[in-house]
Amino acid sequence: MRKIITSIMAILMVILILFGTQRYLSSKTGTNVSSDKVLNLYNWGDYIDPALLKKFTKETGYRVSYETFDSNEAMYTKIKQGGTSYDLAVPSDYMIQKMKREKLLLPIDHSKLTGIGNYDNRFLNQSFDKNNRYSLPYFWGTLGIIYNDKYVNAKDIQHWDDLWSPQFKNQIMLVDSARDGLAIPLITQNKSVNDKSRADLAAAQAKLRTLMPNIKAIVADEIKMYMAQNEASIAVTYSGEAAEALSNNKHLHYIVPSEGSNLWFDNIVMPKTAKHKAAAYAFLNFISEPKNAAQNAEYIGYATPNKKAVALLPKAIRDDKQFYPSNQTVSHLQVYDDLGQTWTERYNDAFLEFKMTQR
Template identity: 35%
Template sequence: MKKHTRQSLAALAMTLAAFGAQAEDKELNLYVWSEYIPEDVIEAFTKETGIEVNLTTYESNEAMYAKLKLTNGAGYDIVLPSTYYISMMQKDGLLQKLDKQKLGNMKNLDPALLDKSYDKGNQYSVPYFWGSTSIGVNAEEIDPKTITSWKDLFKPEFKGRLLLTDDVREVFQIGLALNGHSANTTDEAQIKQAYETLKPLIANTQVFNSDAPRLPYLSGDVDIGMIWNGEVYMANNEGGNLAYIYPKEGAIFWVDSFAVPSHAEHPDAAHRFINYMMRPEVAKACVEYVGYATPNLPGKALLPDELKNSPVIFPDAATVAKGEFQTDVGDAIGLYESYWTKLKTGQ
């Protein structure tokens, strides 16, 4: 009798605990890139689930990473790191393993974008968008046909008209590519050579921007420089006339993935949201909003032909093969950051 009572009480406690967890998970804290998830998509999720979404944005992987390091993976339920940041954050204990049983819509994702070196088996991440960083040109001021190489950004006539993303690895990839080196080198001599190559480029640079780089183009502050493909899509939808050029040395490619911080307060809500975002119709809406490439194959199939066949959004295999995806460079990131500081301060 006593044993039965203890078992009943234990079962009741488990039921109440589960109920309490469900009650707590009526809130979700997102920490993501700005202008990356459509408001109506978030509103539809809240209407369907009753989960209120609190949205906080960041303008660089570095800023997100520093904040999560400071809180030891607490404060947010979903983050959107790029490519190699997944492996960095996992090694630092900032991410928790995903429960794949709650992510049935992963079946919609392109296998070519899964099981990457930065997260074998996708234990910690689910790709949301993939895209590129390449050359943006204000076609009203510069003939796009005259731009074919990263080297063109160094032309003296572009002094004070140039934008670079505020991203150490992306900018250094230009210098490395121009010297025939991998974007993922850990060789200090090669990194230093890239630094020396990039020094004249800084003299041309008007602004560093990794928040919304299309805006300086639209305002007329810059006419050429680095930009993400989705920002070109958005700029042209907002009245701009930007051309997107894949340089002959190859573009910079990346994947942004959903991940759950190690001390997320609402992991169940996080999994529900990630699974929701992998619905084909939701993936379609997100591409139409920001113009980045979705890994969601049935979602891509729903897109109108002008988006589905756009080389800006979905580059062909040859263009992708010529470029390079970034990977974790381990302790060598310190070398990059040291030379980056020297580069930006004119040393």
């Protein structure tokens, strides 16, 4: 009897181990898988169509372990610590520059890429990664202004300086970001958004302080919800956030001031600890295919840098100048550089001092 019980226990243990292994390999949220037939992807939350992950697995045989982060800084810290081996990650422009400088990234072998020719040249060879040696563009967008036509006339809010109009007292929601908040007065004063002059930064802070009477709130992700619910007349935020707000309120519109703004990128990189390079290149090629990139752009709502994918999007999307602006508008946009620790702290301090003046 003991032998029979022992045999049954052994069989049960095998079943449990096999079941546990299957769950482990199939996880797409928060599991760093070590199997050779897997891709460990580190990305922002809800930043890819889940159907594409299933399609990738079906086409290539690589299971996807999908972990998420909520800020570039959190992503950077985890990768720098090195305790987890990600095959691909999706940082923003300035963070790519920082990670590259600190040797946290592997160069990308362009000879293994099959779809790099699908990308719009305007979004390649950016200052943060010349010749795209370490990254491929994933999504891009702008910093701009949302306004509600129930309360604001379009002609009254076309430029950054319009935000200072007395008619908008206590009506503006401002994104809670030092770089974005200070970029606005810097641009209005014909300065670079990457300015490293103490005098220029002080002047930008002083001008931003005079905007405070018009500020209703300084918030982050909640902006899209508040604007969709008619909680404010105007907001300064990112194009992707604006797209979601506009989809929930027909009275909302998004503009990028013609004098310039921020052009941001989220690019795919290969961390130096990547263990599954074949899977990584398979995914880079998969997501570069126009059909897949177009499907992803429709799901996420952000602008795709894949020019062949843009051609596959519905006409209403690809012709929407709010989110696919003209070449002339793009030519006036500026990409954030990594300012280094000292200047990053100065920008953060200047914005914090501004926030402290809020009523």
